[in-house]
Amino acid sequence: MGFMLRIGLCLFFIFSFIGLTGCATNASVEKMAYHHQGSKQPSDKTLLNGIAVNQVSGGHETNPLWTSQINNENFKQALVKSLQQANLYNHSTKPRYVLEANLMRLDQPLVGFDMTASCQVDYTLRDVKQNKIVYKDAILASYTAKLGEAFLGMERLKKATEGAAKANIQKLIEVLYQKRINKTE
Numbered sequence: 001m002g003f004m005l006r007i008g009l010c011l012f013f014i015f016s017f018i019g020l021t022g023c024a025t026n027a028s029v030e031k032m033a034y035h036h037q038g039s040k041q042p043s044d045k046t047l048l049n050g051i052a053v054n055q056v057s058g059g060h061e062t063n064p065l066w067t068s069q070i071n072n073e074n075f076k077q078a079l080v081k082s083l084q085q086a087n088l089y090n091h092s093t094k095p096r097y098v099l100e101a102n103l104m105r106l107d108q109p110l111v112g113f114d115m116t117a118s119c120q121v122d123y124t125l126r127d128v129k130q131n132k133i134v135y136k137d138a139i140l141a142s143y144t145a146k147l148g149e150a151f152l153g154m155e156r157l158k159k160a161t162e163g164a165a166k167a168n169i170q171k172l173i174e175v176l177y178q179k180r181i182n183k184t185e
Contacts, residue, residue: 023154026074031166033166034085034086043179047181048088051097056102057102058101058103068158068162069161070103082170097127100124105140108157116144137175143159
């Protein structure tokens with residue numbers, strides 16, 4: 001078999017594999033955003049419409065030939081949408097609190113029928129008025145995408161990744177709803 005024929009066959013198999021499995025894309029803002037339901041208010045009323053998202057770091061862009069990742073901009077948008085849904089987001093230029101998020105870890109399987117992804121984010125909430133950190137914690141959450149959710153492994157992995165990010169944001173909002181940040185106000 002000639003050298004050019006072998007190269008051609010290798011390229012054929014590579015592109016066929018990519019065509020069958022699909023190209024990886026960044027995790028979707030809409031699929032990562034948590035939609036808070038209910039009329040419950042946060043324990044600390046200063047949090048109500050009081051949080052702006054300042055900086056998100058630690059994310060990675062997706063290589064189309066590898067696995068779906070969470071980039072900083074999409075995670076920030078999902079965080080903002082989630083805070084808006086929970087009536088915690090501040091639209092003004094002078095928020096009471098500023099939230100920063102650092103994506104510390106994203107664990108993903110390479111293969112499997114049911115794929116579980118885990119996402120760890122370090123959150124820091126700063127009180128702008130008092131110039132102090134009022135909440136700092138790393139939240140770890142995971143999500144399992146079942147075989148029935150998507151036939152292609154790459155798509156199932158993306159769903160697991162998005163689900164882990166959404167579960168992480170949900171845990172943050174639950175913590176913020178229960179937390180009493182300013183005991184004097």
